Amino acid sequence: MNIEMAIDTLWVLLAAMLVFFMNLGFAAVEAGFARTKNCVNILSKNFIVFAVSSLGFLFLGWGIMFGGDNPFIGTKGLFILTGNIDDSVYTLSANVPFWAKFIFQLVFCGTAATIVSGAVAERIKYISFIVFSFILTLLIYPVVGHWIWGGGFLSQLGFMDFAGSTVVHSVGGWAALAGVIVLGPRFGKYDKSGKIHPIPGHNMSLATIGLFVLWLGWFGFNPGSTMSMANPGDVAHIFMTTNTSAIAAIITSTIVSWIFLGKPDLGMTINGCLAGLVAITAGCAFVDVLGSLIIGAIAGVIVVFSVVMFDSLKLDDPVGATSVHLANGVFGTICVGLFAKEGVTTLSTTNGLFMGGGASLLGVQLIGILVVAAFVLPASLLVWVLIKKTIGIRVSLEEEITGLDIGEHGNLAYPEFISRKPGYSAMINDEPESKVAVKGGIVNEAY
Known part of the structure; x- marks a missing residue:
């Protein structure tokens, strides 16, 4: 047995497990930032999205991306489910078996x-989200992935995105923005005068747990993109730049929210950490530790003002996904x-503008950003509009007010809140429980 191949394969599969575990992190963050009446819907979407994206990528996506x-x-x-697997045709090279690369x-x-799930939360039809996710991972994501990671024209130009600030995060962010535009804001988010009415999440404990899961998962996301342990120093360096960017963004997002919003908002701190992680994802193997500190610090500032900006534009994103993944994916x-x-790892062969390399690399990066935006945003808008015109995209107003948990799934994340609250109200009002009105099974709209 080739010991080098065994070690590389073990590393790739371990990293894949960590990235898979990020599904729990996204589910927890999104559920925590949503209201209780939509918690089951959020959790269910995070289950189904991995299943349908896996099917799309297995059916056609892999071949489009790496064929x-x-x-x-x-x-x-293109159809590896048929057993037509020829490892030699794929431009992705690593000293690991085919299925390890695939997973x-x-x-x-x-x-x-x-990424799309949180941005369109609390008002999208379950079936519409499933259909969009399938198309995104079947066609849109693999095309961009081919341009950058599959030997396509952007990689040939010299575009650099080590672990996916553009391929993963910006693509998800542009798709999410398109969904937010087509869907419109949640009921009650903005009044007729344009005033913003904050809709707080129901469980910041859950959101914080989700953040730590995502932070852990990022140590598979970025270092795992080496797909090899041949140079352990590279892996260790990427661990360090990833973590340094995250901690810098935590500090700056907390400070900025404290100054401009009056309090050190926990939600902003959570999204600040995620912003730092997203921003360093493209350059984690190409920048030094000081560079990662600066990148993270700026990302933490960007995410706060991006959330405020999207809100002022009446683009309602319940979890701040566009601010985290799109704004900071582009920034990173x-x-x-x-x-x-150059030389900070064995993978880094070019200097950027601030390192004496001139503006050529920066120019290529800007071209890549514009090309990806020009493809993903219109393509996603087209898919969302087609879904809207056919099966519909948004639940009814009554269902949105009552909650998608009941309307879409027929159950609740916290049924005790419903069954017990009338009893408490009756005791407070000194009235028989039977006289307490419970409309539609919901006592308080917040639930």
């Missing part, structure tokens, strides 16, 4: 789709062109 070196789209091995890329694909991609440092 040969055509500049625009993969053309070989590692699969969990990345699932992450891109999961730009940072490669600024902070890349």
Whole structure:
């Protein structure tokens, strides 16, 4: 047995497990940021999205992304479910078996789709989200992935995105933004005068747990993208830049929210950490530790003002996914062109603008950002509009007010709140419990 191959395969599969575990993190963060009446819906979407994205990627997505070196789209091995697997046609090279490569890329694909879930929360039809997720991972995500990671024209130009600030996070962010535009805001989020009415999440404990799960998962997401343990120093360096960016963003997002919002808002701190992780994802193997500290610090500032900006534009994103993944995915991609440092790892061969390399890399990064935006946003808008015109995209107003848990799933995350609250009200009002009105099984709209 080739011991090097065994070690590399073990590392890739371990990293894939960590990235898969991020599904729990996204589910917990999104559920915590949502209201109790939509908690089951959020959790169910995070289950189903990985299943449908896995099916799409297995059926066609892998071949489109990695099937040969055509500049625009993969053309070989498109239907690997049929058993037509020829490892030699794939431009992704690593000293690991085919299915280890596949499963590692699969969990990345699932992450891109999961990003959309939180942005469209609390008003989208369950079936509409499923259909969009399938199309995103079947066609849209793999096309961009081919351009950058599959030997396509952006990689040939020299575009650099080590672990997916653009491929995963910006793609998910553009798709989420398109969904937010087509869906419109939640009922009660903005009044007729345009005033914003905050809708707080129901469980910040759950959201915080989710954040730590995601933070842990990122140590598979970024370091695992080496797909090899041949250079342990590279892996260790990526661990360090990933963590440093996260901690810097935690501090700056907390400070900025404290100054401009009056309090050190926990939700902003959570999204600040995620913003730092997203921003460093593209350059984690290309920048030094000081660079990662600067990138994270700026990301923490960006996410706070991005949340405020999207709100002012009446783009209702309940969890801040567009601010975390889109705004900071774009920012992190730009940072490669600024902070890349030749030789900082064996994977880093180019200097960015601030490291004396001139503006050529920055120019390529900007071209890549624009090309991806010009494809993903219109394509996603088209898919969302087609879904809206056919099966519909939004639940009824009555169902939205009552909660998607009842309307879409027929159960509740916290049934005790419903069954016991009338009794408490009756005791407070000194009235028989039978006289307490419970409309539609819901005592308080917050539930």
